[in-house]
Amino acid sequence: MSIGVFDSGIGGLTVLKEIRKVLPNEKIFYFGDTARVPYGEKTKELITRYSKEIVEFLLDKEVSAIVVACNTATALALEELKKTFKIPIIGVIKAGAKTAINTTKSGNIGVIGTKATVNSKRYEEEIKKLSENVKVIAKACPLFVPAVEEGILDGKLVDQIIKTYLDDFEKEIDTLILGCTHYPLLKSAIGKIYTNLNIVDPARETALDLKEILEEKNLLKNDATKNREVKYYVTDGKDKFKEIGIMFLDENIEKVELVKL
Amino acid sequence: MSIGVFDSGIGGLTVLKEIRKVLPNEKIFYFGDTARVPYGEKTKELITRYSKEIVEFLLDKEVSAIVVACNTATALALEELKKTFKIPIIGVIKAGAKTAINTTKSGNIGVIGTKATVNSKRYEEEIKKLSENVKVIAKACPLFVPAVEEGILDGKLVDQIIKTYLDDFEKEIDTLILGCTHYPLLKSAIGKIYTNLNIVDPARETALDLKEILEEKNLLKNDATKNREVKYYVTDGKDKFKEIGIMFLDENIEKVELVKL
Known part of the structure; x- marks a missing residue:
């Protein structure tokens, strides 16, 4: 087996x-x-x-x-x-949805992932199945994967990339799902910038x-x-x-x- | 035909x-x-x-x-x-080599491209065939392609990406070959940062x-x-x-x- x-x-x-x-x-x-x-x-x-x-x-x-x-x-x-x-x-999506629901206090959940994942709206669907009383927003962050593959995990450049995508986005949420299996490697860099954010890895x-x-x-x-x-x-x-x-x-x-x- | x-x-x-x-x-x-x-x-x-x-x-x-x-x-x-x-x-490489040779004054040529292109050393070979009296250095810039595909062609983020790869590199050269067909879209952003650099597009x-x-x-x-x-x-x-x-x-x-x- x-x-x-x-x-x-x-x-x-x-x-x-x-x-x-x-x-x-x-x-x-x-x-x-x-x-x-x-x-x-x-x-x-x-x-x-x-x-x-x-x-x-x-x-x-x-x-x-x-x-x-x-x-x-x-x-x-x-x-x-x-x-x-x-x-x-x-x-991995059902698991991520479940964890986010269990984590959020404000009911405002954000999902980041590839363009294809975000456009599919699958996270929103799964989360809504578990709870009607939450708000979900999603954003594609296409430079995250190449940055991770490059080993650019901390420093000025990755901070600038993170801020470009997330500065406005994170204001709307208390919980962020890492909706791409590359993103856990940026968890520490994201957490350092947005210290109040709950970051969820579906793994x-x-x-x-x-x-x-x-x-x-x-x-x-x-x-x-x-x-x-x-x-x-x-x-x-x-x-x-x-x-x-x-x-x-x-x-x-x-x-x-x-x-x- | x-x-x-x-x-x-x-x-x-x-x-x-x-x-x-x-x-x-x-x-x-x-x-x-x-x-x-x-x-x-x-x-x-x-x-x-x-x-x-x-x-x-x-x-x-x-x-x-x-x-x-x-x-x-x-x-x-x-x-x-x-x-x-x-x-x-x-x-496209022979053409790029020829143009760079005709452009450089100092004899110091830089090539940027993908990892595969840079590791192949093909630009160096082609340039050396045309002239023994030049120095060629090369650097891979793996975030340039995803940035271009994202339409990130000017602004703070692309400037930071360019500087991360090229700040030290450009000091060594007077002519830069855009050794990837995506890079011409960054020509203007690169040119604004390094105003003395001759930028060569092999196209x-x-x-x-x-x-x-x-x-x-x-x-x-x-x-x-x-x-x-x-x-x-x-x-x-x-x-x-x-x-x-x-x-x-x-x-x-x-x-x-x-x-x-």
């Missing part, structure tokens, strides 16, 4: 990190579509096509559940994936959701004797994946396999 | 604009690989594979020459494309190179009676291509066809 986790590239490693904490005994296959990253400005049709290809690849590995560790793919493809495939497939709650589903379906391993391995697959740039991956995962990535989809 | 022009996405339109000025009577097929953009951090193997697929697509349109209107693809795939295909294929020289080759091979149309059309093909996001395209091309893009490679 094993779990499949996928992302457009490297950002999903922030989710993988939480899954590893919550489910240390499960074997995991991580797939990063690094040849076709980023997904954030692609169309729904294309993201759905790519996501299906990846799910099929993971099914060949006989995973018993899949986590879409990418907000953009969750927003635009999850529904279609659930219709097409039979195993449990969970995304932890996603991992807990996954555990619950696996328990329900009796799919968890009982062999808790050792920390199980993670197998990594990417569609391009193995070396870069290893090099940057450590920043996201806080542990070394030993072996990565290159696949062609 | 017609010409094929391709880029990883939209940046090549800055080259197309110059080709249209120099060769207003030719029919042109422009291909933007918008599903798989950006190329700037992909591996040589992948960029070569993608470039070959595009050249094959353009050959089906019976083009008589191809312009690789992308520095990254020129740097990493042009050589292989020339070996594989028989028609004339020209890139114009590339168009002149193309004209020379077509004349040599007697491939130019003689029918100068009307301005010929451009046909556009993209692999994703027709609407976005049209919307942003006007910024690069200074004219409307009427019709774009979506193709799957």
